[in-house]
Amino acid sequence: MSTVATPFPQPGFGATSRRDAWWLEPLVTFVVFTGFVIYGNLAVFWPQIFGHPYFEIRQNAEGRIDWEHGEAVAPYLAPFYSPLIYDAHSHHAWVQAEKPSWWPGWMPFSSAMLILIFPLGFRFTCYYYRKAYYRAFWADPPACAVGEPRTGFRGENHWPLLIQNIHRYFLYAAIVFIFFLTWDAISAFRWPVVENGKRVGWTFGVGLGTLLLCVNVVLISLYTFGCHSFRHLVGGRLNCFSCPVNGMYKPTTNYKVWTWVSRLNEHHQLWAWCSMLWIGFTDFYIRMCAMGVWSDPHVTF
Amino acid sequence: MGKVTFRIWRGDKSGGSFNDYQAEVSEGMVVLDAVHQIQATQAPDLACRWNCKAGKCGSCSAEVNGKPRLMCMTRMDTLPHDQPVLIQPMKAFPIIRDLVTDVSWNYRVNKKIPPFKPRPPDAPDGTWRMGQEEVDRIQEFRKCIECFLCQNVCHVLRDHRRFGQTDTDGNLTSGKGPSEAELFGGPRFMIRVASLEMHPLDTVNRLPLLQKELNIGLCNITKCCTEVCPEHIHITDNGIIPLKERVVDEFYDPLMWAARKVGEALGIRRRKSLPIVKP
Structure with a gap:
């Protein structure tokens, strides 16, 4: 036997006896989430940074990219701008105007500013994302059995994190957004027929962007309908899944739906990552096509 | 497999060091086997709590290479042998001696939870009926072996020391505000409350206890409890988060509040809250 002067781990940031690469997961999370937030801000401020919002592909009569005088030649709408509430020219827009009349003149505007709070709020208050960013950004804790940088702790019992209890309301909005994204995916098969820079009709078609938008809505749905709050609302709140009906104990519809949602919920983290990366790439792809950097392979019938 | 060095913490509450x-x-050994071998050949005074050696009694909880584990369920062939295997007691609880810690605080938390109180029997012979689906859901929580690894790894207890305070009657209580006087029940007791709260025959409402005394809001769902559970209970996803959602129903959601008011107006019965059981 020999005595070793190894101190018992004391509190302090990163203090641990763990020997594995505990820092890898929070580091990857930090880098990817930061990248996503930066891209999200880029998307919102695209008009101010790149001159125009470039949420759809517009070309002029010569077949060149022309945002101001061109016509939409593909049915895609960049998902960060969906639903498109305000735009002066796009057929996707609900209101044919540059911006709301009440919008302060000094404030930069893009249509994404009106809507992104809902999907971002849904992800910010999501139980999985909470785990991920509490670890990666707050280091509270950075990993299991690893010391923290701060001694103070308020948890979600006090302001400001008490606001996390609003998650189910963001869920309601997220479900509405699935309808918008589904509509965008269906619309991505309806291609404009453009002659001499003017739309003269519609035809059926499929492009790479169509496939991206379709997969996007599937992944977002798998993520949204595997939400912990959704699982609670469809059946988890009940204590009795098989209350007697006419004296017979049989599983209720609540139980069946709860079971399906529970299966999705088991992989909530996976769907969170897949849907986040996919929607980011889909948005980027459409913007690159809209700016003429990439060209979208497609067939129309 | 040959000789392996074990670096084991020796000492008591006054201090100690790694020896x-x-x-x-040899093949098939677990860490507890090695500790027993060391006890038998080199350190007969090495204190170590154990009982079943089968991962069912929850006695031999410790931290192996920095990770909270049951020593009897940690196979030697899963650990690197090129450096000493580090064994130390659970960090969150007071040390009694060597690898043995005082986990009695957990039993004081347990006393705060009102026990199972079923509705009147369903049948004239004094028995109840419940569906298999309900049994399946709460059965997972009944697998808990009370090893307290989840309590140990939970940073609210381990780092932020939310062990509450003791009142003049000797009862464990929660102080106000964000301080160490706040009591956090910890994952194990969230699971115990979940097993009772989701029980279809039970009649007690433990949501006020969860929110105000066990302070479920202090949990920021970092899932370390789930990661270390030797029984693979989905503590966070199936226990704590569903309870948090029920607390939101009860205390924070205005739509649920309105639905309750309508329910009361229509005469729909709700479960009543019982007084909290004194230890």
């Missing part, structure tokens, strides 16, 4: 021991490791 190195050599043990002959």
Whole structure:
């Protein structure tokens, strides 16, 4: 036997006896989430940074990219701008105007500013994302059995994190957004027929962007309908899944739906990552096509 | 597999240090086997709590290479042998001696939870009926072996020391505000409350207890409890988060509040809250 002067781990940031690469997961999370937030801000401020919002592909009569005088030649709408509430020219827009009349003149505007709070709020208050960013950004804790940088702790019992209890309301909005994204995916098969820079009709078609938008809505749905709050609302709140009906104990519809949602919920983290990366790439792809950097392979019938 | 060095913490509440021991490791051994070998050959005074050696009694909880584990369920062939295997007691609880910690605080938390109180029997012979689906859901929580690894790894207890305070009657209580006087029940007791709260025959409402005394809001769902559970209970996803959602129903959601008011107006019965059981 020999005595070793190894101190018992004391509190302090990163203090641990763990020997594995505990820092890898929070580091990857930090880098990817930061990248996503930066891209999200880029998307919102695209008009101010790149001159125009470039949420759809517009070309002029010569077949060149022309945002101001061109016509939409593909049915895609960049998902960060969906639903498109305000735009002066796009057929996707609900209101044919540059911006709301009440919008302060000094404030930069893009249509994404009106809507992104809902999907971002849904992800910010999501139980999985909470785990991920509490670890990666707050280091509270950075990993299991690893010391923290701060001694103070308020948890979600006090302001400001008490606001996390609003998650189910963001869920309601997220479900509405699935309808918008589904509509965008269906619309991505309806291609404009453009002659001499003017739309003269519609035809059926499929492009790479169509496939991206379709997969996007599937992944977002798998993520949204595997939400912990959704699982609670469809059946988890009940204590009795098989209350007697006419004296017979049989599983209720609540139980069946709860079971399906529970299966999705088991992989909530996976769907969170897949849907986040996919929607980011889909948005980027459409913007690159809209700016003429990439060209979208497609067939129309 | 040859000789392996074990670096084991020796000491008591006044202090201690890590001591190195050599043990002959063979195929199929677990860390607890090596500790027993060291006890038998080199350190007969090494204190270590154990009982079943089968991962069912929850006694031999410790931290192996920095990770909270049951020593009897940690196979030697899963650990690197090129450096000493570090064994230390659970960090969150007071040390009694060597690898043995005082986990009695957990039993004081347990006393705060009102026990199972079923509705009147369903049948004239004094028995109840419940569906298999309900049994399946709460059965997972009944697998808990009370090893307290989840309590140990939970940073609210481990780092932020939310062990509450003791009142003049000797009862464990929660102080106000964000301080160490706040009591956090910890994952194990969230699971115990979940097993009772989701029980279809039970009649007690424990949501006020969860929110105000066990302070479920202090949990920021970092899932370490789930990661270390030797029984693979989905503590966070199936226990704590569903309870948090029920607390939101009860205390924070205005739509649920309105639905309750309508329910009361229509005469729909709700479960009543019982007084909290005194220890």
